[in-house]
Amino acid sequence: MLFKTAIRNIFKYLRRSLVIFICLIVSIVALQVSDSISEGFKRQSKILMLESAGMILIERKGNDPFDLIQEGIKNFDEVERRIKSVIPDARVIPEIVAPAIVVNDTFSVNTLVIGTRRESLISTKLAKKLKADAGDTIVILSTNRAGGLSIKEVKIESVLTNGLFTGGVDLCIPIDKMEEFLLWDTGEVKQIRVNFNQYEKADSLSKLLSGMFPDLNITPWNERLKNLESLFRISDIKMYLFSFIVLLLTSGIIMNSVLSSVMERKKDLGTIRAIGSSRRFIIFLILTEVVIITFFSCLAGTFFSYIITRKLMQVGFHYESVAEMTQYIPPVLYPAINPLRWIVDVIFLFVWAIIWSIYPAVLIARMPPVKALREEI
Amino acid sequence: MLIELKGVKKDYPLGRTVVHAIRGVDLEISEGDFTVIAGPSGSGKTTLLNLMGLLDHPTEGKLFFEGRDVSRISDRDATFIRRSRIGFIFQTFNLIPVLTAIENVELPLLLKRMKGKERRKRAEEALAAVGLGDKLYHKPDELSGGERQRVAIARAIAGMPDIILADEPTANLDSETGLSIIKLMKEMNREQGVTFVFSTHDARIIEVARRKIELLDGKVGSDVVQNSNS
Numbered sequence: 184m185l186f187k188t189a190i191r192n193i194f195k196y197l198r199r200s201l202v203i204f205i206c207l208i209v210s211i212v213a214l215q216v217s218d219s220i221s222e223g224f225k226r227q228s229k230i231l232m233l234e235s236a237g238m239i240l241i242e243r244k245g246n247d248p249f250d251l252i253q254e255g256i257k258n259f260d261e262v263e264r265r266i267k268s269v270i271p272d273a274r275v276i277p278e279i280v281a282p283a284i285v286v287n288d289t290f291s292v293n294t295l296v297i298g299t300r301r302e303s304l305i306s307t308k309l310a311k312k313l314k315a316d317a318g319d320t321i322v323i324l325s326t327n328r329a330g331g332l333s334i335k336e337v338k339i340e341s342v343l344t345n346g347l348f349t350g351g352v353d354l355c356i357p358i359d360k361m362e363e364f365l366l367w368d369t370g371e372v373k374q375i376r377v378n379f380n381q382y383e384k385a386d387s388l389s390k391l392l393s394g395m396f397p398d399l400n401i402t403p404w405n406e407r408l409k410n411l412e413s414l415f416r417i418s419d420i421k422m423y424l425f426s427f428i429v430l431l432l433t434s435g436i437i438m439n440s441v442l443s444s445v446m447e448r449k450k451d452l453g454t455i456r457a458i459g460s461s462r463r464f465i466i467f468l469i470l471t472e473v474v475i476i477t478f479f480s481c482l483a484g485t486f487f488s489y490i491i492t493r494k495l496m497q498v499g500f501h502y503e504s505v506a507e508m509t510q511y512i513p514p515v516l517y518p519a520i521n522p523l524r525w526i527v528d529v530i531f532l533f534v535w536a537i538i539w540s541i542y543p544a545v546l547i548a549r550m551p552p553v554k555a556l557r558e559e560i
Numbered sequence: 561m562l563i564e565l566k567g568v569k570k571d572y573p574l575g576r577t578v579v580h581a582i583r584g585v586d587l588e589i590s591e592g593d594f595t596v597i598a599g600p601s602g603s604g605k606t607t608l609l610n611l612m613g614l615l616d617h618p619t620e621g622k623l624f625f626e627g628r629d630v631s632r633i634s635d636r637d638a639t640f641i642r643r644s645r646i647g648f649i650f651q652t653f654n655l656i657p658v659l660t661a662i663e664n665v666e667l668p669l670l671l672k673r674m675k676g677k678e679r680r681k682r683a684e685e686a687l688a689a690v691g692l693g694d695k696l697y698h699k700p701d702e703l704s705g706g707e708r709q710r711v712a713i714a715r716a717i718a719g720m721p722d723i724i725l726a727d728e729p730t731a732n733l734d735s736e737t738g739l740s741i742i743k744l745m746k747e748m749n750r751e752q753g754v755t756f757v758f759s760t761h762d763a764r765i766i767e768v769a770r771r772k773i774e775l776l777d778g779k780v781g782s783d784v785v786q787n788s789n790s
Contacts, residue, residue: 184663184670191658454654457615458668458715459643462635553615556650 189471199444204480206436207536211484213429214528219492219518221422225415227513230382233404237376238385242400255371266377269391273379277372302340304355310342317341335364434539442543445469452547453555462548469544470537477536481529492518562723562755563589563612568621570607581607583778589757594749596769597759604778605759606727613646613725614638643671647716649726653708655700661687661711662696668719686718690744706737717748726758730765742768
């Protein structure tokens with residue numbers, strides 16, 4: 184009967200119920216959609232960062248990083264084939280961070296040899312220092328892995344504009360051009376970056392690969408980039424602030440509406456108290472109404488959130504101009520639905536609505552029945 | 561003795577002044593009584609009934625319910641006594657508008673934690689006793705004033721209380737309906753032994769009561785047994 188009475192009261196005081204209903208819908212939509220935008224930003228930026236750093240990094244065990252003639256990972260093709268047999272969607276990127284030194288007057292630059300790239304790249308910063316441009320030829324002097332002097336002429340095919348090496352003065356040389364220069368074996372790479380679609384699985388996949396390649400050092404991203412999560416905590420803090428403001432507004436509206444609603448039927452509630460109801464029964468009755476309204480608000484709100492988020496996922500937020508300046512911001516940001524976060528939002532709003540209804544419920548329940556009965560409508 | 565009042569006073573603060581609603585009342589209500597509290601408006605009838613019904617506390621004096629001092633009883637204990645021992649009938653019926661007649665009658669039984677089937681059966685019997693067996697599922701706004709008051713009586717008797725306190729139960733009814741309500745209450749008093757204390761200032765209704773207590777300015781003016789055989 185409590186449930187039935189609560190439902191009928193909701194319809195009897197429909198205007199106030201609707202105010203609470205709409206307020207809660209707006210709140211849940213605000214929380215869930217902003218959650219999705221934040222989640223999308225986090226996920227895409229994280230993927231960009233991890234793609235660059237490698238979700239799983241494979242190196243040879245026991246190598247001294249300062250040893251010029253250190254051994255690399257041999258039979259890269261075979262390693263790649265075996266990785267793809269356990270991670271079908273893996274993008275296996277071999278890398279040689281060459282111990283070469285580029286000398287031009289007094290400049291020293293890092294030389295990266297990237298297998299998958301087919302062109303010689305030079306960073307904007309280095310190009311400026313060398314006063315070089317695409318089409319120019321530069322001569323690289325370096326120590327090869329056997330300790331001898333190597334000289335190589337490299338034609339710069341493009342100057343990097345996407346900011347990949349903005350932090351340093353780097354030069355990327357195609358692996359085939361560097362084989363002879365560094366006395367490097369084609370099938371040998373210094374390290375392998377393995378990227379795949381679900382970066383969350385890096386831990387378990389690393390363990391799997393470790394079993395397959397006992398002589399290789401296999402580390403997932405979370406062991407190497409321990410502070411990456413805290414970087415995104417800033418975005419979370421912004422989200423929490425926004426949620427707090429939304430919830431603060433919601434609390435005021437809920438409390439005010441529930442208070443008006445109970446004051447309007449002070450006499451009915453006084454009668455129920457007079458005929459023997461406990462204070463707890465009155466509180467339960469009012470809170471049941473709030474729970475019912477909140478339940479349907481959350482259902483409707485989540486439905487609207489889904490529609491809005493799906494639409495935003497189709498349209499996206501465009502940041503092309505910003506993305507050109509840094510490699511870690513995606514050119515188009517798409518929201519992403521995190522079901523767990525949405526469930527947490529719903530639970531939180533449920534609890535919040537109940538908390539802010541407790542005061543009006545307790546207020547009316549504590550009112551002496553004789554005072555409530557004196558109320559004339 | 562069911563209810564006993566000894567030197568009971570009740571004051572209400574009204575702005576900067578104090579209204580002395582009850583100015584020292586000594587009264588006893590026995591089981592099986594059919595008592596009317598008469599008096600003009602503002603004489604303290606409703607306040608006295610509220611005190612007897614443990615809806616309010618006296619400012620001074622002692623109030624006993626079955627010999628137990630309930631003058632300063634806690635809200636929890638007062639609620640328990642109201643729920644199990646006292647029935648109420650109000651001037652404005654005070655039915656819960658969202659509930660049907662039978663649900664209104666079931667409500668105090670629900671508060672007594674009575675099981676669903678028994679509760680429904682008892683509510684049906686109570687409504688049948690007041691002649692509303694065919695209007696179980698009507699909501700208060702679908703009933704006439706007299707019918708609403710009958711539902712209120714059914715609600716009061718359904719829980720089989722020791723005493724029913726009725727505050728001007730006929731005030732919002734036409735005289736004919738009012739008389740029929742009083743007759744119904746009297747019938748229940750006679751046949752089921754339910755104790756009734758009700759307030760009114762309707763002379764025709766006062767005549768029907770066995771005992772008449774007249775209140776004047778918050779004091780008992782007279783207390784007479786007028787129809788001992790009726």
